[in-house]
Amino acid sequence: MALIKWTVEEDTDVRLDKYLADTHDLSRSRVQQLVKEGRIMVDGKPVKGSFKLKKDQVIECDIPEDREIDVLPQDIPLDILYEDSDIIVVNKGKGMVVHPAPGVYEGTLVNALLYHCKDLSGINGYIRPGIVHRIDKDTTGCIVACKNDLAHESIARQLEDKTCHREYQAIVMGNIPHDDGLIDAPIGRDPRDRQRMTVTEKNSREARTHFHVRERFYSATWVECALETGRTHQIRVHMRYINHPVMGDEKYGKPCRYMDTQGQVLHASDLTLVHPRTGETMHFHAPLPAYFEELLEILRKERDLA
Amino acid sequence: MEAVIMILVLLLDLFSKHLVQVTESLHHVVLINGFFHITYAQNTGMAWSMLSGQIPFLSLVSAVAIGLMLYYLYAKKPDLVSRIALSLMIGGAAGNLFDRLYFGYVRDFLDFYIFGYDFPIFNIADSALCIGVFLLALASLKEEKKNYGTDKMDR
Numbered sequence: 001m002a003l004i005k006w007t008v009e010e011d012t013d014v015r016l017d018k019y020l021a022d023t024h025d026l027s028r029s030r031v032q033q034l035v036k037e038g039r040i041m042v043d044g045k046p047v048k049g050s051f052k053l054k055k056d057q058v059i060e061c062d063i064p065e066d067r068e069i070d071v072l073p074q075d076i077p078l079d080i081l082y083e084d085s086d087i088i089v090v091n092k093g094k095g096m097v098v099h100p101a102p103g104v105y106e107g108t109l110v111n112a113l114l115y116h117c118k119d120l121s122g123i124n125g126y127i128r129p130g131i132v133h134r135i136d137k138d139t140t141g142c143i144v145a146c147k148n149d150l151a152h153e154s155i156a157r158q159l160e161d162k163t164c165h166r167e168y169q170a171i172v173m174g175n176i177p178h179d180d181g182l183i184d185a186p187i188g189r190d191p192r193d194r195q196r197m198t199v200t201e202k203n204s205r206e207a208r209t210h211f212h213v214r215e216r217f218y219s220a221t222w223v224e225c226a227l228e229t230g231r232t233h234q235i236r237v238h239m240r241y242i243n244h245p246v247m248g249d250e251k252y253g254k255p256c257r258y259m260d261t262q263g264q265v266l267h268a269s270d271l272t273l274v275h276p277r278t279g280e281t282m283h284f285h286a287p288l289p290a291y292f293e294e295l296l297e298i299l300r301k302e303r304d305l306a
Numbered sequence: 307m308e309a310v311i312m313i314l315v316l317l318l319d320l321f322s323k324h325l326v327q328v329t330e331s332l333h334h335v336v337l338i339n340g341f342f343h344i345t346y347a348q349n350t351g352m353a354w355s356m357l358s359g360q361i362p363f364l365s366l367v368s369a370v371a372i373g374l375m376l377y378y379l380y381a382k383k384p385d386l387v388s389r390i391a392l393s394l395m396i397g398g399a400a401g402n403l404f405d406r407l408y409f410g411y412v413r414d415f416l417d418f419y420i421f422g423y424d425f426p427i428f429n430i431a432d433s434a435l436c437i438g439v440f441l442l443a444l445a446s447l448k449e450e451k452k453n454y455g456t457d458k459m460d461r
Binding site: 173174192218219250253254257260305 | 333334336339340343345346347348360417419425427
């Protein structure tokens with residue numbers, strides 16, 4: 001059990017459920033459920049989700065820890081780029097979810113890892129053994145998982161202090177006129193649609209994406225992106241923000257014109273980290289996947305014809 | 307004549323959407339290289355994905371709009387161009403309202419390059435709506451000119 005206390009700093013009279021959903025990473029329905037179980041109190045008294053908060057009120061919330069659910073080890077083929085007794089680096093394929101979440105309990109990377117290696121670290125709750133960072137379901141490429149607490153703590157710290165470096169390849173819509181750029185715009189939940197993220201001033205965190213143009217096409221650009229921060233959907237939201245949505249990204253843009261890409265054309269190509277035990281700097285590279293190469297071919301043909 | 311235009315627009319729209327939707331090979335087609343593609347998309351917002359994810363609100367707005375346009379068309383009997391314009395708009399609005407109510411999204415497939423930055427994918431209903439709006443604007447301009455002329459004569 002984790003007992004958490006917050007003091008309302010803003011001078012507002014916003015609803016309790018909205019406040020918690022906006023300022024913390026809880027969904028509104030999750031807040032409602034906590035309220036129902038009497039786990040949320042304001043100034044020591046249990047309240048309803050519709051309670052109007054005033055400045056300086058103290059919210060106490062007693063959040064139960066993740067239930068231990070059995071994640072089934074499953075024999076799913078994995079493209080393993082590197083493995084030792086501390087870490088494992090996988091080139092994740094299209095459509096694979098990283099860890100189980102409400103509604104998805106099978107076929108995730110964690111299911112596959114549990115089958116493949118019996119020694120995954122479990123300090124991040126129970127349902128995400130070994131997972132220190134995520135990539136989206138339809139994004140392909142490098143992801144590292146940890147096998148023990150030493151590795152887990154080390155990689156988590158490296159992700160925080162940016163020793164761990166990640167590079168992505170993306171094909172975006174339209175022509176980016178610049179050769180290089182930095183997108184520096186805070187990302188938070190979209191207040192109009194909570195299923196999405198967006199660039200917003202409200203309840204957002206800073207986000208920075210560097211991009212470098214690799215190749216130009218008739219009305220598309222191949223960019224390489226380096227992340228300074230790691231917000232949810234960061235590259236997809238930032239590219240949409242500069243009006244060059246990632247191709248095939250139906251959440252933040254349009255389906256791809258040329259082929260069925262099964263989601264965004266985004267690939268985590270490179271990962272650099274310091275090995276938690278040896279201290280050696282290691283670099284991993286996941287070659288461009290077939291769907292990416294195929295689209296490049298189509299785009300080159302179109303450019304040469306047009 | 308108004309009813310014929312409305313039904314024609316509606317049928318053409320629904321038929322074309324259905325054809326593209328159920329034919330896998332029509333989801334990505336180059337019609338004119340570097341200019342005009344067919345790309346099947348399911349759009350949960352308004353034109354050009356504004357207001358994404360607000361289906362109930364959008365459906366209500368288009369239903370009310372259709373009602374108002376029908377009233378104006380049949381009760382006020384405006385000039386010929388306005389009547390054609392309103393019929394196009396009603397047919398188009400109905401086509402997309404059908405999609406929003408039946409599927410929860412609008413089926414789009416006309417994908418042009420010329421719009422540069424916003425990459426809209428649209429359909430026959432959107433086209434009919436746009437042409438209707440344009441014609442209506444034209445008709446009201448003409449109307450204004452006429453009134454302006456009679457104003458002068460009165461003086």
